[in-house]
Amino acid sequence: MAASLGFNSSHEAYYYQAADPLVAAAAAHSAAPLSFPELGAVRPSDYSPALSPGYFAAAGSEMSSFPTSYYYYNGAGAYDGGAARGVSGRAPAGRIGFRTRSEVEVMDDGFRWRKYGKKAVKSSPNLRNYYRCSVEGCGVKKRVERDRDDPRYVITSYDGVHNHPTPGSHGASREAAYSAPAPPTWTWSDLHAAAAHSSESSY
DNA sequence: CGCGTTTGACCAGCGC
């Protein structure tokens, strides 16, 4: 599948509304790198979109840097980063997004996703795809759309917290990251939980 | 046969 293609491109940024809680959380654990089992590692100092260009290590690829940190969701229902794009939708907390340069929308991030919807949003000429984690009881959702300004980029946002390890047979390194009992590293779940906690998400 | 995708319909929140 697109697994092998997914991450060989440069990951430009993540965003987002949760900048405050996430950065705060990251700062609290500034000694520990942020570790994304399914994606790689992000250094806390790089995690603040507003502060510095960041680095993003994709699993199986080299650490790639992106010149300009780019966060596009300010949590108030508007998109930032370049021209502000108003959006009428609500801005649920606890969501993390990435802007990734990739030819394929669907990337193998270690989890199994089931598509449950596709919609043409008005703010973008591109379709938005909705995915949900296949594991029962795990309500994590994910939406994928192409960047309006740069069709070469894919915007992926995760919503929710995985309450299970990554399905096996995917990546040994990813599994290792999850099986670590009390790792000093951060996982997606941690970030989500932190963001959700400090901003009263439904999760 | 099991699981994922497709697709239009449906629903809920928000603005006017």
Next chain:
DNA sequence: GCGCTGGTCAAACGCG
């Protein structure tokens, strides 16, 4: 209250 918009459902379909 109505219509727009984004998000979700679910039945049919496709594929391994």
